[in-house]
Amino acid sequence: xxxxxxxxxxxxxxxxxPGGHLLLEALAARDIPARWxxxxxxxxxxxxxxxxxxxxxxxxxQRPAEFLGWARRVADAVGDRLLNGAEVFAWNxxxxxxxxxxxxxxxxVPTLVAEDEGELPPAIATYEQAVVKSTVGAGGRGVVVxxxxxxxxxxxxxxxxxxxxxxxxPLVESIRSVGEHSVxxxxxxxxxxxxxxxxxxxxxxxxxxxxSSTPVDLDPQAAACASMVLAxxxxxxxxxxxxxxxxxxxxEGRWVVGELELIEPGLYLDVRPELAGTFAxxxxxxxxxx
Numbered sequence: 001x002x003x004x005x006x007x008x009x010x011x012x013x014x015x016x017x018p019g020g021h022l023l024l025e026a027l028a029a030r031d032i033p034a035r036w037x038x039x040x041x042x043x044x045x046x047x048x049x050x051x052x053x054x055x056x057x058x059x060x061x062q063r064p065a066e067f068l069g070w071a072r073r074v075a076d077a078v079g080d081r082l083l084n085g086a087e088v089f090a091w092n093x094x095x096x097x098x099x100x101x102x103x104x105x106x107x108x109v110p111t112l113v114a115e116d117e118g119e120l121p122p123a124i125a126t127y128e129q130a131v132v133k134s135t136v137g138a139g140g141r142g143v144v145v146x147x148x149x150x151x152x153x154x155x156x157x158x159x160x161x162x163x164x165x166x167x168x169x170p171l172v173e174s175i176r177s178v179g180e181h182s183v184x185x186x187x188x189x190x191x192x193x194x195x196x197x198x199x200x201x202x203x204x205x206x207x208x209x210x211x212s213s214t215p216v217d218l219d220p221q222a223a224a225c226a227s228m229v230l231a232x233x234x235x236x237x238x239x240x241x242x243x244x245x246x247x248x249x250x251x252e253g254r255w256v257v258g259e260l261e262l263i264e265p266g267l268y269l270d271v272r273p274e275l276a277g278t279f280a281x282x283x284x285x286x287x288x289x290x
Contacts, residue, residue: 005034005283006044008054008264014038017056019269019276026280032287039070047077051287053243053279054083057264061138064093081290083242083282084262091237092262095135095167106229107256109249112168120166129171131203132161143204145171171203172258174250180205180258181216183226184267184275185244187282190223192275194268215271222248225255233260242282
């Protein structure tokens, strides 16, 4: 193999996700050349790549139509050499999937969809405290907590929200104590876990909002929950998921899915550097099948 595996990032992160050099080193240790490329770089030869892995295209939610169009073109050029694939990306980019999964009875945070401003107040009023976010969004952008709207639509301040449609969920109070736990499922197996906690009264666990992350031992129940939900997604859609990060919360005494990250989940290599080697093994296994 002479052409490098392409690790897909965005223009703002030319060296990839934090710790991205570890991925290059892990792949090199397996005699797999690789390089970081921005998804919107018109000079990239996608068709010539032995494998394309989206890693840190963290601006996709601001240009979703453009990103998903790019993914479809790459899939047309390389087929299943685009890990997870364009159909998975399109499904996962729209948080309506959470309502879809919740409706099947899977362990998912209760999720309603408000298609327009008229549907938003009654959806919010369903919960004592409601978390509202755009159906297309990432990085905690546009997440707003409401205390219900007893006065009706006129009492609802939508100024902090991103454009709709929106998903509406109850505020899961354990986010501030237990935190959000991410289980990394690579090559079909739960491989590691990270605990993320917000700062103060914030509910967003991202570092830009003051959150912090620490590695923890893989919890068997968390791993089972993550694996069960992903297996359902694969069966229901006929997909193979090469990689996933499942963000979990403790709700009503059990682990439930807060979000599935199937497009460009950060591997938290700063606290779980060993996942670079695990991801490299996934790449090596896929190349062996080509």
